[in-house]
Amino acid sequence: MPKPIFINLYQHKNKLSKIFNRIKQKRRIKRTFLKHFLYQQNMRIAVIERERCINGKGCSFLCGKLCPVNRQGKECIKLDEKNKPVIDESLCIGCGICTKRCPTQCIHIVNLPEQLKEKPIHRYGINGFELFSLPIPIFNSIVGIIGRNGIGKSTALQIIAGLLKPNLGIQGKEATFDELIQHFKGTEAQTFFENLKEGKIKSSFKPQQVDLIPAIEKGKVKDLLKKIDTSNRLTEIAKELDIEKLLESDIKHLSGGELQRIAIAAAFLKDANLIILDEPTSFLDIKQRLKTARFIRKECSAEKSIILVEHDLIVLDYLADYIHIAYGKPSVFGVISMLKSARAGINTYLEGYLKEENIRFRDYPIQFQERAPPKQEPTAI
Ligand code: SF4
Numbered sequence: 001m002p003k004p005i006f007i008n009l010y011q012h013k014n015k016l017s018k019i020f021n022r023i024k025q026k027r028r029i030k031r032t033f034l035k036h037f038l039y040q041q042n043m044r045i046a047v048i049e050r051e052r053c054i055n056g057k058g059c060s061f062l063c064g065k066l067c068p069v070n071r072q073g074k075e076c077i078k079l080d081e082k083n084k085p086v087i088d089e090s091l092c093i094g095c096g097i098c099t100k101r102c103p104t105q106c107i108h109i110v111n112l113p114e115q116l117k118e119k120p121i122h123r124y125g126i127n128g129f130e131l132f133s134l135p136i137p138i139f140n141s142i143v144g145i146i147g148r149n150g151i152g153k154s155t156a157l158q159i160i161a162g163l164l165k166p167n168l169g170i171q172g173k174e175a176t177f178d179e180l181i182q183h184f185k186g187t188e189a190q191t192f193f194e195n196l197k198e199g200k201i202k203s204s205f206k207p208q209q210v211d212l213i214p215a216i217e218k219g220k221v222k223d224l225l226k227k228i229d230t231s232n233r234l235t236e237i238a239k240e241l242d243i244e245k246l247l248e249s250d251i252k253h254l255s256g257g258e259l260q261r262i263a264i265a266a267a268f269l270k271d272a273n274l275i276i277l278d279e280p281t282s283f284l285d286i287k288q289r290l291k292t293a294r295f296i297r298k299e300c301s302a303e304k305s306i307i308l309v310e311h312d313l314i315v316l317d318y319l320a321d322y323i324h325i326a327y328g329k330p331s332v333f334g335v336i337s338m339l340k341s342a343r344a345g346i347n348t349y350l351e352g353y354l355k356e357e358n359i360r361f362r363d364y365p366i367q368f369q370e371r372a373p374p375k376q377e378p379t380a381i
């Protein structure tokens with residue numbers, strides 16, 4: 001008579017448990033490998049500064065010739081119709097040979113921070129700069145953005161102002177409002193894009209390069225400002241920004257500092273409830289900086305939101321209620337951090353470490369000396 005099967009299984013329980021454990025372990029390894037593989041696939045970007053590439057003028061497609069993936073017969077780096085290299089990020093294994101051997105160092109292969117899990121908001125072309133996340137304006141508040149140059153602060157402001165349509169990293173396609181609302185679902189950015197779609201937000205943008213204004217606008221300052229003075233506040237704002245004497249001048253004769261104050265006046269004269277200022281105190285001396293900062297602070301109200309990029313920490317500390325820190329690699333990628341209170345934001349910026357995101361964006365903290373370093377006596381050579 002055959003023995004009941006449960007008795008047989010019980011006898012072999014140790015063997016069976018070993019087999020099950022092995023299967024479990026194999027599955028775990030497979031899952032970890034897949035996770036790692038997928039992460040690596042998504043988190044590495046290749047950026048080429050195309051204007052610096054000298055293919056055909058001193059370089060004969062060296063990157064393509066040395067790439068180990070190309071040497072296996074695949075097309076990881078190929079030339080486009082303009083004879084410039086294009087890297088297929090899905091084939092790139094991140095060996096770094098092309099970055100080291102390129103004579104102009106115009107290739108960047110970068111592993112993005114592990115914590116960066118979202119898709120980019122905007123990418124400038126194939127193998128172009130990528131921007132992740134956006135700053136969000138808040139009514140009755142001034143939101144400041146701080147960070148080094150070349151990491152997408154101005155791009156972020158242009159998207160907020162509606163001057164640049166983001167593509168969510170997909171080339172040749174502009175994201176619709178509905179796609180942006182879906183992308184930012186559950187965040188404050190969702191509300192912002194919903195309001196923008198419904199026409200509840202009217203923005204006024206002051207660009208960073210005010211010295212280029214005379215190339216676009218011609219004529220007397222007063223006439224130019226009057227054209228946009230929908231609220232009839234020209235006299236009041238001109239007095240506060242100390243530009244009364246400039247009103248009769250021709251715009252082409254103004255200095256950088258004068259153009260800056262005229263541009264700020266124009267931004268506030270327009271009929272808008274979102275004022276976007278890209279570096280409002282550059283070109284200004286210390287006295288004008290404080291005066292301008294006082295004016296901007298006074299203009300913030302329950303019906304108005306102000307968002308600005310500023311490098312002067314003292315001005316930013318005085319102006320901003322909240323701060324975003326922009327970090328990344330210049331010309332490669334940029335990330336806008338979560339919103340922080342002004343004090344916490346400036347301290348975090350100085351420290352170089354984003355605690356909430358667990359990201360170190362600078363290897364060293366910025367420290368100020370209480371006293372100027374002692375003068376060193378010149379030594380004879
Ligand atoms: S980093 Fe990528 S593109 Fe550059 S040589 Fe290596 S595999 Fe090729």
Ligand code: SF4
Pocket residue numbers: 048052053054055059060061062063064085101102103104105106107
């Ligand atoms: S090695 Fe550098 S310069 Fe030469 S083709 Fe490649 S990217 Fe251009």
